[in-house]
Amino acid sequence: MFFPEFTITQKILKNIGFIEYYRAIVDNTVILQNWEAQLRKEAKIDFIRSVLLAEKINIPDETIKRTIDNIEQNKSGEIVNLDKTYDMLEEISRSKELDEMDIKYMHKSISQNLLPKTRQGVYRSTKVSGKTEPESILADIVELFDWFNSLDAKENHPVVAASILKARLEEIMPFENFNSATIDTTVHLALKISGYTFKDYVVITGYYQKTQRELERGLASISHESPDYTEWIEYFSEGMALQVSSTQEKVKTLAKDTKIAKASGRYKLTERQEKIIEFIQNYGMLQNKDFQRLFPNISEDSVLRDLKVLIERDIIEKAGSTKSSRYELK
Structure with missing residues (x-):
């Protein structure tokens, strides 16, 4: 059974305190529906762009935007698949649990028409230095999701549980291709299930791209001999706090405009x-x-x-x- 070791430090507590404070602002601030839609779209674009960058694919925001709006002539298969998979998370999250089939399903969706069918949603069969042996991937993944759905995981803050999920999946590296995209989509789903995507205004993947050195140091701090996730959780929770802080500032600004819009009658739109x-x-x-x-x-x-x-x-x-x-x- 997988039981992660970590210590809840003052830094982690501080980050979670900020997250909860900002969450209350986002949850209780009313803005116009079209601005809600705009914030959700910005989050989706940020997610797709940063996930593609993690896969060493650099596509401009404008191209991503035009693709998800269905007005791009030459659509990238990677964007189309990520867009579709991102939208599916709403339905998948209703189960309130994650299991081994979910991560395979997401890999299949992300790699559709990009990999041979025999490799879509299929764990790797080749060895990767420092990662789980191919014959142990299934067992490690099942153990990880058993823990994530357990009382032990649920006794921790959802951001802590999601951070451990991210780090452990990075250690396992389940697939031959599209690991970053699949792992980050799975972690976003985990946060969504627990109610920590903040009305779908917030994604953490952009933070990874802005802090590559810190990301690598955080993951490297988890020793294979005696894994301790403390430093990684500090990094992840700080990133989430910063992302939510930026979003709640946008929400507060839009709330002021909403009052003006309501006074002028603009909010009564179809x-x-x-x-x-x-x-x-x-x-x-x-x-x-x-x-x-x-x-x-x-x-x-x-x-x-x-x-x-x-x-x-x-x-x-x-x-x-x-x-x-x-x-x-x-």
């Missing part, structure tokens, strides 16, 4: 009108040629009626002639 505003926020403008991609099952006349409402409410403005019209935020 879902389609909110989506139009979100698109303009992302790309600077909306043109007639974008209608079909943004609303594939809605007529052009319906979109034009929504645009007219937004113009009348002084939220957007129209520029250009009829055929080359563009709509921008005022």
